[in-house]
Amino acid sequence: MDGIRLTEAELGEGTLAEEEQSYGRVGVTFGDVGTTSLKFNVSSPVDKGEYIQIAHPDIGWVLGQIDKIERQSDLSVEKAKELNNGNEVDIDDTVIATVNIIGYRDDDGLLRIPGNPFRAGEPVYLAEEDLIRNVLGLKRTREGAFIGKLRGHDIKVNMNINAIAQKHLSVLAKTGSGKSYTAGVLIEEMLKNDVTMVILDPHGEYSSLAKPGKKRDSKKFDIEPRGYGEKITEFSPNPEINKDAQPLKFTFRSMDTKEILEMCGMSKRQTYVNSLENAKSKLATTQGDFTISEVIRLLKGNEEDNSTTLIKGLERLKEKKLFAGKGSRLDEIVNEGRASIINLRGTPPDMQGFIVDKLASSIFELRKREKVPPLILFAEEAHNFCPQRGKVECSDTFRTLASEGRKFGLGLGIITQRPAKVDKNVLSQCNTQIILKVSNPNDLKAIEKSVEGMTKGMKEEISRLPVGEAIISGAGLSEPLLVQVRPRETQDGGESVSVI
Ligand SMILES: Nc1ncnc2c1ncn2[C@@H]1O[C@H](COP(=O)(O)OP(=O)(O)OP(=O)(O)O)[C@@H](O)[C@H]1O
Ligand SMILES: [Mg+2]
CATH class of the missing domain: 3.40.50.300 (P-loop containing nucleotide triphosphate hydrolases)
Known part of the structure; x- marks a missing residue:
């Protein structure tokens, strides 16, 4: 039996029967058993995604998670046809779970994967909450x-x-x-x-x-x-729509010319860059700060500059009420x-x-x-x-x-x-x-x-x-x-x- 069942010493305190009861045995490993993944035949109901624990000969309990469960059967197409015709057939089947090994915490508290394989024939148990907490690093804390x-x-x-x-x-x-x-x-x-x-x-x-x-x-x-x-x-x-909100406003001055023209949706932007730049710099030198209304007013009074489209664009933008004297x-x-x-x-x-x-x-x-x-x-x-x-x-x-x-x-x-x-x-x-x-x-x-x-x-x-x-x-x-x-x-x- 050695190698299939753990000895009491390996399990620590308590008898095997008690341990099985407290941990909930769900199956036994079989076939090729690796260090990062293994399979077990399922003896009690378990779900995909469930955490399991399995003893490693050198380390003790290691945490794993069920990544896949399938029922393997010897039911052939021929036998299925017989069933369809109402005949009785014997079906030999077994449920197999594939486990992804998550690992264990070493003496320094680092998460590790065993360096050598688990044993075949090893019992697999539902993981205890303390092991899950410890390995996944989910401490009982109010932090975070x-x-x-x-x-x-x-x-x-x-x-x-x-x-x-x-x-x-x-x-x-x-x-x-x-x-x-x-x-x-x-x-x-x-x-x-x-x-x-x-x-x-x-x-x-x-x-x-x-x-x-x-x-x-x-x-x-x-x-x-x-x-x-x-x-x-x-x-x-x-x-106006969001009554509980404070207004979110920008100062017109903080926007650069390119941004303003893009906001106006003016395709032939380059044509208007100079007019707008001139108006802005004039106002900046004469009065420091300025608003969109003042720029429009200046452009309107600018006889020699044909800025009608630009003025219309700025007026449309002004209606959006995004700008204020104080942002x-x-x-x-x-x-x-x-x-x-x-x-x-x-x-x-x-x-x-x-x-x-x-x-x-x-x-x-x-x-x-x-x-x-x-x-x-x-x-x-x-x-x-x-x-x-x-x-x-x-x-x-x-x-x-x-x-x-x-x-x-x-x-x-x-x-x-x-x-x-x-x-x-x-x-x-x-x-x-x-x-x-x-x-x-x-x-x-x-x-x-x-x-x-x-x-x-x-x-x-x-x-x-x-x-x-x-x-x-x-x-x-x-x-x-x-x-x-x-x-x-x-x-x-x-x-x-x-x-x-
Ligand atoms: N954890 C939860 N507990 C209880 N109810 C939830 C939970 N998560 C979402 N819901 C409910 O599901 C519905 C959809 O949620 P939510 O509005 O957050 O979805 P969404 O992904 O943001 O959708 P949308 O793409 O439409 O914005 C809501 O009625 C919400 O109350
Ligand atoms: Mg949403």
């Missing part, structure tokens, strides 16, 4: 961002906030799978930890972070409703330990690109000079701000932030329903990923390329994830984990609207 619990276990998953901020984050999922909800959970945790944030919010979904959510009767999660109104300021270029202060938008929501609801998409570009590039400049605190810039519907195909106003800025932001303490949070449509140069820089259900094959490919350490089984799982479950990778976690996202403390801003 409590995003949810390990699927099927009462084990909290806390993401390392510094790792998120320093290495950029992406939240990826098809529409309606819970991106905004999950991003909301993460932002709640960030607010609790005094992380400075700016949230680009095209649909006005994040204002609800200020309000407490419903009381939930959840056995699994003990979440008390609360609002973060005292830590959130909302800004909007369109405060919004960036040090009020990037406010230490607080979040600013840039509510872009009601702002036309072309204007959104300009606004985001101006805002993001100015914040980055100030951050480089340490005039504003380190921050995370969340971009909801990011495929619109940094598309893979074509170019929008803020495309280049996002690329720069993705490649250089982290050096200067500016982390990105990219939220999108179309990973394949986000600039790969941006997505590939996100080392922390929260992936919810995705089914589009191109999006799945884009995700597979950008996530490290995901097993084949996990990749298959992405298209089957129920709402509220996520695969989380990076953020200080040693392995990608399947997590049941915790309920929101605040109101859910993206709740589906009932038609009837």
Whole structure:
């Protein structure tokens, strides 16, 4: 029997029977047994994704995860035909699980994989919670961002906030799978930890972070409703629609000529550059500061200059009410330990690109000079701000932030329903990923390329994830984990609207 069953000494205290009872034996290894993967025949029901533990002759308990389960049978097509005809046939079958070995912690606390194989005929047990915690590095702690619990276990998953901020984050999922909800959970945790944030919010979904959510009767999660109104300021270029928001305004003077002409949508730009430059520099010398109205007035009074089209363009731009004598202060938008929501609801998409570009590039400049605190810039519907195909106003800025932001303490949070449509140069820089259900094959490919350490089984799982479950990778976690996202403390801003 030696080599098949562990001796009492190898198991430590207690008899084998007791150990089996407490650990829940689920099968025995067979065939070719490796160091990183092995197979066992399943004797008690287990699920794909379940954590198991198996004793290694030199190391003791090692953690693994079931990556694949299949029933192997001797049922041939001929026999299946017989069954179809109503005849009885004998079927010999057995359920086989393939395990991906995660490893063990060595004396220095480092995650290691055994250097030589496990034994064939070794019993496999459901993993004990303490072993899962220890190997996956999920400590019982209040530190970090409590995003949810390990699927099927009462084990909290806390993401390392510094790792998120320093290495950029992406939240990826098809529409309606819970991106905004999950991003909301993460932002709640960030607010609790005094992380400075700016949230680009095209649909006005994040204002609800200020309000407490419903009381939930959840056995699994003990979440008390609360609002973060005292830590959130909302800004909007369109405060008429978004009544709770402070106006987001720019000074006309801070815009360069090229930007202004692009905003006016004037195709034959070069023709107008000189007229506009002249008007601006005249006003700058005579009165220092100036407004868009003053530039229009000056151009109108300029007899010899035929600037009718330019004036019309500027008048159209003025109607958008983006400019004011006094612009919004960036040090009020990037406010230490607080979040600013840039509510872009009601702002036309072309204007959104300009606004985001101006805002993001100015914040980055100030951050480089340490005039504003380190921050995370969340971009909801990011495929619109940094598309893979074509170019929008803020495309280049996002690329720069993705490649250089982290050096200067500016982390990105990219939220999108179309990973394949986000600039790969941006997505590939996100080392922390929260992936919810995705089914589009191109999006799945884009995700597979950008996530490290995901097993084949996990990749298959992405298209089957129920709402509220996520695969989380990076953020200080040693392995990608399947997590049941915790309920929101605040109101859910993206709740589906009932038609009837
Ligand atoms: N962890 C969760 N627990 C409970 N409900 C959730 C959870 N995640 C999402 N939901 C619900 O699922 C629905 C869709 O979520 P959400 O609006 O976050 O999706 P989305 O991916 O942002 O969609 P869209 O692409 O339309 O913006 C919402 O009604 C939300 O309340
Ligand atoms: Mg959403």
